Ligand code: ADP
């Protein structure tokens with residue numbers, strides 16, 4: 001569904017240049033539910049905006065659903081935004097129109113006409129658990145309910161890819177978990193590919209795979225796998241654990257966590273040795 005290779009985004013403002021993505025690599029399979037985490041300013045929103053066709057990347061490769069986003073004309077990009085991707089923002093004001101009802105909000109962006117439109121909007125609101133709130137005006141709904149309307153809107157044109165930028169950023173923990181459950185449900189029942197940006201590690205653990213972005217590059221990946229030990233079985237929860245993998249870029253470069261380098265007293269340079277099927281990273285020998 002998504003292939004990013006060496007993706008670069010440079011923002012130019014006056015005489016200042018900000019490199020928001022510096023050679024990011026990412027592959028997402030169709031039907032995956034994945035999370036993106038990273039500190040503020042690490043490039044998460046920039047990546048999502050590139051994926052959503054809201055802004056153009058500066059260099060590298062970017063394919064979504066087989067389309068080369070560097071080569072789409074302006075008209076094709078409009079079509080892409082309308083049909084291929086759905087977007088959910090953290091800020092409700094960007095998703096919704098406050099003086100319309102939930103139903104009207106969902107109907108608004110739909111490409112379908114007439115009666116079918118209303119039926120489909122109702123279907124979508126039921127899907128996000130708001131069947132009973134359709135006639136309510138947006139300002140009568142709670143933050144979590146409004147965010148669910150936003151999800152219904154994002155699904156209006158049956159996108160293949162759902163992008164959510166900190167969708168749980170402004171709701172409480174319980175509501176956040178519920179919103180995440182909806183994404184999970186949509187992923188499972190509709191086979192929708194979902195990419196969620198979050199800074200909440202607890203939430204991130206609910207998805208199939210989490211990638212961590214550091215300084216505009218993919219630095220590590222957290223994969224869920226079946227736990228080998230069975231302790232967790234007693235709690236009635238699915239046995240699972242996460243394995244954190246560092247990501248190698250196209251040239252085989254690796255980002256090593258700063259704490260690790262400090263722990264071995266490495267400063268700028270390392271010895272690399274291959275031994276018994278392991279790659280060892282060692283501090284340099286003291287100079288004689
Ligand atoms: P995140 O979503 O991870 O917090 P962003 O993608 O918003 O990070 O930002 C990445 C970097 O790009 C930051 O240094 C930010 O200041 C800069 N940036 C983002 N958008 C713009 C813009 N429109 N113009 C200039 N700089 C920007």
Ligand code: MG
Nearest residue numbers: 044045046165
């Ligand atoms: Mg952001």
